[in-house]
Amino acid sequence: MMRILLFLGTNLAVILVASITLRLLGVEGYLRGQGLNFNALLIFCFIVGMAGSMISLFISKWMAKRSTGTVVIETPGNATEKWLLDTVEELSREAGIKTPEVGIFPAQQSNAFATGWNRNDALVAVSAGLLNRMRPEEVRAVLAHEIGHVANGDMVTLALIQGVVNTFVMFFARAIAHLVDNFLRARNDGAGLGFMGYFAVVIVAEIVFGIIASAIVAWFSRFREYRADAAGAQLAGTSAMIGALSRLKAETEMPDQMPETLTAFAITTGQTRKIMERLFASHPPLDDRIRALKEAGYR
Structure with a gap:
C-alpha cells in the first residue's frame, strides 16, 4: 500500500494542497451554489489536476x-x-x-x-x-x-496521463461530496455536510480514487x-x-x-x-x- 501511495508522488500532494488552499479561500464556492455546475467543475479540476502533474514533470530532474x-x-x-x-x-x-x-x-x-x-x-x-x-x-x-x-x-506522456487521471479523481471526489451533501440536506431539514464535512469527504474520496486511478497509470x-x-x-x-x-x-x-x-x-x-x-x-x-x-x- 505504501508503494501505491508513493507512486502518486508529487502531483497528488499538489492536488491536496491546492484543494485545501482553494477551499479555504472559497474559490470552490461558485461550483456549488444552488446546484453543481459540472462543466465548471470539470474545467476547475482539469486546471488544478494537470498543474500537479506538470509541476512534477518540470522539477523531475531536480x-x-x-x-x-x-x-x-x-x-x-x-x-x-x-x-x-x-x-x-x-x-x-x-x-x-x-x-x-x-x-x-x-x-x-x-x-x-x-x-x-x-x-x-x-x-x-x-x-x-x-x-x-x-x-x-x-x-x-x-x-x-x-x-x-x-x-x-515517456516522461511527458506519463505526466499527461497522470494529469488526466488527476482531473477525474478531483471531479468524482467533489461530485460524491455534493451528492452526500444533498442527501443529508434532504434528510436533516437543510443541514448538510457543512464546511469541514464537505472538505473531509473530498479529501478522503480523492485519496481513494487516487489509489484506484494509480492502477491505470501503472498499466501504462x-x-x-x-x-x-x-x-x-x-x-x-x-x-x-x-x-x-x-x-x-x-x-x-x-x-x-x-x-x-x-x-x-x-x-x-x-x-x-x-x-x-x-x-x-x-x-x-x-x-x-x-x-x-x-x-x-x-x-
Whole structure:
C-alpha cells in the first residue's frame, strides 16, 4: 500500500494542497451554489489536476538528483565516466535526440533511470553497483533502454496521463461530496455536510480514487517498459538487452535503494508476485520482459 501511495508522488500532494488552499479561500464556492455546475467543475479540476502533474514533470530532474544523490558527469574523471558519456552520446545520436545529462548515483543495487521534462532536456543515470558488476555490453543495453524512454517521450506522456487521471479523481471526489451533501440536506431539514464535512469527504474520496486511478497509470508504465526494452534491443542488440535483464533478475533479492518516487523511471523494481503488487507495479516481471524480447526476434 505504501508503494501505491508513493507512486502518486508529487502531483497528488499538489492536488491536496491546492484543494485545501482553494477551499479555504472559497474559490470552490461558485461550483456549488444552488446546484453543481459540472462543466465548471470539470474545467476547475482539469486546471488544478494537470498543474500537479506538470509541476512534477518540470522539477523531475531536480527531484531525481536530490533524492538519489546523483552526481552529473560534467568532465570525465576516469575512463569509466568517459566511456559512459561517449556511449550515451552515441546512443542518443542513433535515437535522434539531444544527448541527455549523464550521472551516477551511489546505490549498490544495479539500477538506472531516465527523467526530464522533454526528450531534449533529460537525465540518464546509472548506479555505482551496475557499473561495478555488469559487463560493458550489458551496461550499454541498460543505457539504450533508458535512451528509449527518452526518445519515446515517456516522461511527458506519463505526466499527461497522470494529469488526466488527476482531473477525474478531483471531479468524482467533489461530485460524491455534493451528492452526500444533498442527501443529508434532504434528510436533516437543510443541514448538510457543512464546511469541514464537505472538505473531509473530498479529501478522503480523492485519496481513494487516487489509489484506484494509480492502477491505470501503472498499466501504462508497464506498457512503456516493453517499448523501452524493444528500443534497447534495437540500439544495443537483443542478446545484450536480455543479458542485462537476466543480470537484474539475479539481483532482485538485494535491498532496493531506489527512492519510491522514482520507481516508475527505473529499469527495474524487482520481481512482483502478489496479484495486488502486479496490478499496481510500475514494471512488468523481468521474466515477462525477457520472454517478450525473445518472441519479438530483434537482432
